[in-house]
Amino acid sequence: MTMVGLPPALPVRQGTRIPGGGLSPMLSRLAAERATGVLMREGGMLHLSEGQVVYAESPATPGLDSLLIAHGVLDEEDWREALAQAGPQGLVGRFLVDSGRIVQGALELCHLGALFDAAYFVLGPSSAPARFRYGEAHWLGPVHPVPVTAVERETLRRRDLLHAIWPDPAIDEAPLVRAGRPTVPTVTPRQEAVLGRVDGTRTAADISRTLGRPAFHTLVDIRRLAAAGFVSPRVAAPTPDPAPDPAPAPGGEPPTPTEELLPCQDPHITLLKRLRDALEAL
Template identity: 40%
Template sequence: MPSAESVLRELADEGATGALRLGKAGVFYLTGGRVTYAESHCCPRVEDLLVAGGRVGAQTVRQARQASSEERWGGDLLVDRGVLTRGELEFCVLGAVLDAAFFLFGASGFRPRFRPDDRHWLGPQWYFDVTGLLREHGRRRAQLEQAWPSAELDTLPVVPLARIPAQQVMLTSLQWEILVGADCSATPADLARKLGRPAYSVLLAVRQLGAAGLLRRPEPSPGAPAEAPPEPPEPPEPPEAPPETLPRRTGGAGRARELAETGPAPDRPPVWMPAATADPTDVNLLIRLRNALEALA
């Protein structure tokens, strides 16, 4: 069964115009061999993002869709009526296509079918080369693996922990929306539609939350061998101090002879200790260390 990648490349070489449907996974729309729109069942559509963000009303979208034609596309109607600017529409289409293409290239078990001259009601608003879409798919896949090298949370309900394993955490605005919007039954794709956010952005944020230990991981099935959870890459360890800079322990007699030979030490810290500074970063670091030690006490 041919892959979406191979079929798209053939259609691009032919300069085809139409819709490449990948079963229930979704569809690519092409104009002159370039992708102009894409939809995936995993992602919110452009109209979903606009309505969820409060930028456009559902009735306005429905009217533009019904009135669209090859002479006047629905996207042009929205711009001409002053509902959206051209830049807003193009930016929204850009994000929606990259979002859908990521999941469509990862889909399997479908039979591609091409329908010539089948167009999307928005009309061509942005043109994507197939090679560029595949390159972006690879970049996003690597970004997911770097955040959390496990797909166990990708399709399961998002369940935040009742008690976080830290005294304080830092969250992005999207991560906060996910934790607040999670009802222990919505998957990352469900949350993307609920929040009106791109599905890939939500998926990446979920993996980051999982890597931070803020989400409940699925219980292993009975009888399944226990697997060690994937761990995020550890920060590099600080370089060890050179042996010659380490202090030398001496007894009382040895210290007395040293003082007699060299005289009293000047009023400054020993060479093996870091110099005291007034840098607020150093002070904040010490405060955080103190708080951590107090929490462990």
């Protein structure tokens, strides 16, 4: 009888695990409470409705309005009208759909892209305490609420992706310069557009706003360019050490500070010193 062994187990893809307390213990608690309001962290804000994330915003990312306008879905006048007509009621999204300016599916897709983009930065490491303001509804209104666990899982997935591309996060926030040491001959058109905006002063956030692209997508391109040797963070010029105090002469008294080093001297004292020096010179 021939013994047939069991086939080897197939590799199982390890999912991104969320820490026990979540990326933000306060956010996890608010989700359990089904709270409504805005969570303010160092990297931006998360807007909650009944414990789910309905919008996210961060200074590091273009907002939903910027993305829609940059891609020609809306113009600035359409957006201003929507804010004026439906902003106070918190129904800007519904107004845009009902007025025919955008279809529901396109709005949901753009909204989710902007939400996950900003949430990545809002849930980043922070050294400042978080605050929550209860009861504050967002002006966009309900579009596609997302569970907190889904937002945290996507944030961790994005962290893992960036780390796998290029493990140094310093390039995410620093002004970028061309490194001039490429290890590959060409770049993709998307990367070429990013590379064309690298000027020694712009950061990844600046470039994403200039291009009207989600900030995370820009980070992916920048880390790939860094891995290929095209860009690097600009190194700040070293701060010169302060000049040492003059050493006293051998056997003498320490040097007296000059008037230039003491701009706030009493004018009467200064005059007396000048008279003394003049008398000694006679």
